[in-house]
Amino acid sequence: MLTHTVLFRLPRPLDAAQRADFVAALQAFAADAPLTAGPVTVTTDLGLRDPANPRVADASLSTTFADVDSFTAYLNHPRHQAMVTKVLEPSGVTWLSMQADTSPS
Structure with missing residues (x-):
């Protein structure tokens, strides 16, 4: 299993309405x-x-994703790409992501 975690930071000063809209998206x-x-x-x-x-x-x-191939396909999926280009980038959001192996040992 692969866990994908993303932390998002909205532009400052932080606007409560913008934050609510972003979280809803x-x-x-x-x-x-x-x-x-x-x-x-x-x-x-x-x-x-x-x-x-x-x-x-x-x-x-x-x-989580079953494997690396599923994660790679997710990154290129039109729904994910739309989230990036229609929500994240226009909002001026910055983000960090981390992918970790969370397979049972």
């Missing part, structure tokens, strides 16, 4: 994310640290 994507092997989880920051801190993310998305 993430949740809509997560409800029907292509090629995943498990649930897609969207979480939001609790606001416990100063949002001006450049190390604070606003939201995350995490999902």
Whole structure:
């Protein structure tokens, strides 16, 4: 199994309406994310640290894939590409992703 986790940071100053719209778009994507092997989880920051801190993310998305081939196909899938080009890039969102082997040992 491969777990794909993405941390998102919205532009500052942080606008509550923009954040709500962004999280709604993430949740809509997560409800029907292509090629995943498990649930897609969207979480939001609790606001416990100063949002001006450049190390604070606003939201995350995490999902699993059966294997590397499934993950690679996901990256190129039209639904994923639309999320990147129609939501992430126009919103000025920055993100970091990490892929980890989470196969049972």
